[in-house]
Amino acid sequence: MSSDTPRVLSIQSHVVHGYVGNKSAVFPLQVLGFEVDFINTVQFSTHTAYKHIKGQSLKNEELDDLIDGLTMNEVDYYTHFLTGYSRSPDSLKKIVEILKKLREKNPNLNYVCDPVMGDNGKMYVPEDILPVYRDIVVPLADVITPNQFEAELITGMKMNSLQDALKIIEALHEKGPKTVVLSSTELGDEYCMIGIASTAGVQYQINIPKVDATFTGTGDLFASLFLAWWHKTNNNLKLTLENTISTLQIIVKDTYQKARDVQPTGKIPPQLRELRIIQNKNIIENPKITINAIELSPK
Numbered sequence: 386m387s388s389d390t391p392r393v394l395s396i397q398s399h400v401v402h403g404y405v406g407n408k409s410a411v412f413p414l415q416v417l418g419f420e421v422d423f424i425n426t427v428q429f430s431t432h433t434a435y436k437h438i439k440g441q442s443l444k445n446e447e448l449d450d451l452i453d454g455l456t457m458n459e460v461d462y463y464t465h466f467l468t469g470y471s472r473s474p475d476s477l478k479k480i481v482e483i484l485k486k487l488r489e490k491n492p493n494l495n496y497v498c499d500p501v502m503g504d505n506g507k508m509y510v511p512e513d514i515l516p517v518y519r520d521i522v523v524p525l526a527d528v529i530t531p532n533q534f535e536a537e538l539i540t541g542m543k544m545n546s547l548q549d550a551l552k553i554i555e556a557l558h559e560k561g562p563k564t565v566v567l568s569s570t571e572l573g574d575e576y577c578m579i580g581i582a583s584t585a586g587v588q589y590q591i592n593i594p595k596v597d598a599t600f601t602g603t604g605d606l607f608a609s610l611f612l613a614w615w616h617k618t619n620n621n622l623k624l625t626l627e628n629t630i631s632t633l634q635i636i637v638k639d640t641y642q643k644a645r646d647v648q649p650t651g652k653i654p655p656q657l658r659e660l661r662i663i664q665n666k667n668i669i670e671n672p673k674i675t676i677n678a679i680e681l682s683p684k
């Protein structure tokens with residue numbers, strides 16, 4: 386059942402209102418020409434930065450059922466597999482089972498794993514998820530997209546300099562993934578954060594201008610854009626990083642500016658920080674590269 390159109394299975398959260406998880410990832414992937422099958426691990430009214438969290442979680446048996454249906458109907462051929470936010474070790478282990486099944490169908494399946502665990506020194510999933518990512522999931526991934534904190538958790542190493550970052554990246558490669566992307570680090574200054582991507586012995590750094598707000602769903606958007614451009618550029622790491630970050634910059638800046646039009650000062654509430662993904666469809670399809678990645682000189 387293979388064809389020219391790449392096919393992704395994305396297992397992530399769904400929110401009724403707003404943009405995280407599949408709501409953040411599916412539209413960009415579709416716009417960029419991917420067939421996207423998606424399973425919603427939760428259905429919440431909103432993401433968790435809002436005051437009230439209401440909704441349902443998919444049970445592991447229910448996830449099994451959905452996969453069984455795909456298998457029985459022979460529509461379980463995928464070129465890509467994408468996973469994000471998971472809330473229990475059991476659900477992560479289920480993802481591993483699914484990954485193994487998908488790889489039986491397509492040994493060349495590309496698995497992009499965003500090991501979502503936390504940010505800025507704080508874990509926002511139960512701590513017993515860490516050993517499952519570290520010892521079971523990450524070793525099976527082709528591409529991982531941790532932020533600094535997640536990369537530190539997985540390796541047990543601290544990142545205080547670019548040199549530390551490169552050592553951590555090396556340690557992550559040793560676990561299995563051929564491509565390691567640090568979606569953001571605090572190695573920059575007050576104006577920029579630094580992203581680093583590494584594959585086949587080559588590393589690129591990209592300086593990401595900071596926007597003065599906290600966004601939710603940007604990590605999910607990052608992973609989906611990276612997956613898409615990695616495929617579309619035939620694994621050109623520089624172009625993939627540039628397209629991914631240039632798109633994110635436009636969306637994040639536009640979201641911030643529109644929020645500031647409504648509320649000129651003070652902390653922006655979550656409903657005004659929802660990513661303007663739909664409004665930037667043309668940018669997603671056709672990003673203008675505004676930020677260049679720089680190759681890091683070999684050690």
Ligand SMILES: Nc1ncnc2c1ncn2[C@@H]1O[C@H](COP(=O)(O)OP(=O)(O)O)[C@@H](O)[C@H]1O
Nearest residue numbers: 504532568569594595596598603604607633637
């Ligand atoms: N405050 C911000 N200013 C500018 N860009 C941001 C900001 N927050 C997120 N981004 C963009 O989103 C991407 C992913 O964010 P990151 O925080 O690394 O994801 P996560 O922590 O959810 O994995 C970054 O690479 C950056 O391009």
Ligand SMILES: Cc1ncc(COP(=O)(O)O)c(C=O)c1O
Nearest residue numbers: 398432433470601602603604605
């Ligand atoms: C339900 C849900 N899924 C996913 C995320 C992940 O968002 P991000 O892309 O910012 O890591 C969040 C964050 O709050 C969430 O509430």
Ligand SMILES: [Mg+2]
Nearest residue numbers: 504532569604
């Ligand atoms: Mg973050």
Ligand code: NA
Nearest residue numbers: 530531532568
């Ligand atoms: Na990330």
